[in-house]
Amino acid sequence: MCGHVLTVDCGHGSLDVIVVNSNLGGGLDLYASAWEQATGNAPPGETKCSVQLSGSNPIQGEGPRCYYAPDSEMDNAWFRMVGVFNVGARMVTGATLNGVAGAFNGVQPYFAFQGGPIGGDGQVVFSFNDGSTFATLLRDCVREQAKQMWS
Template identity: 45%
Template sequence: MYQDKQDNREIIVSTSIAAIHWNGNWAFACDFYKNDLTDARIPGEQCGGRCAATSGCTHFTWTTYNGGTCWMKHGHARKENAFSTGDRSMVCGVVEQRSTDRAMYGVHTTRHGATEHGACALPASDYAVVNPVALGNIESLKNLKFRPELCGHVLNVDCGHGSLDIIVTNSNLGGGLDLYGSTWDKLTNHKPPGITSCKRNIGLLNTNGRIVVKATIDGRSGVHHGDNSYYAFTHGPIYDYKKVIFAFEDGGTHSVFLRDCVKQRNQQTWR
């Protein structure tokens, strides 16, 4: 309500603004001013998802224009910034701000050359995972530390050669971003990794009661970590033609070639 007193006259102007009834992060009969980013001719029920998957899109409006158009918008916007249109054929909404939306810098990144399957249960039949990443849990990741609910979320990563939307498909506990080969090449423009060594955990099981006390490759001893029977080798590269020599408590040895391992997903076993 607005009052203005001039020459002893009182002018009263009242306005009535229709309430917007929100269904979570979207509502009917509403719109946002300006800040158009891009648009797409898609059904209304797909507009919010398209916005969430579009880099820079923070809010959206869908109208029946041209058979159905999703108007994706950028910039900071909240539900309070929407205005009522009275047209219930229109839909507007905001992309809920997630912890993954905050920018971070200086995150340790490694290149993972393995096959690009992961631990997250993603509906592969519904969409293609083209830029996968394994998310770690080191302190520099802060709010992006891996947790199961981040599986399937899209991160925007820039390594200095242009940004890329990548999808979380696995965990890299104990590390930072673990980029699979194809994702690494796109983000770094095929830059070679700074660290070329890797870790292999190797153990000899079912030894008919003989206790393994040592494992060596090229005269270098593996390091025994934790409550398991494996020895970690961190020098590299370790090629498949290398021989592993296991030493037993009774003084005997047994040797195997890495190439004789049978690969089963992320584990290998000897016949």
């Protein structure tokens, strides 16, 4: 769910939030500013909310965008880690680089590719749960060095 937009309603109006990491134990953890807005400044703790997957894109722009994982090696000819954002309500089910499947750890929205040499002309193809795909060249993936955390 990383990188997806969820619409959360805890009885104080709906709020769109961006998933920044996966809570493998279940539930939804909100940053303080989102918690206060969603719950009407309720004390910290647990509350019941409705949560729906939104079709909104988390980053300005139309259509999918390939990104390098922040802090990952970007010019290593033997290892690359990339993901895709702005996929609307679709779920990414897999990714290949030059036809070789990437490893996905389930916690972060990035796929790791090992082997090589891996050049910038390599084609990355992301597959989605609706059967569609998005293909791009590795050199066109966004190289963002800083992590952005939303709250």
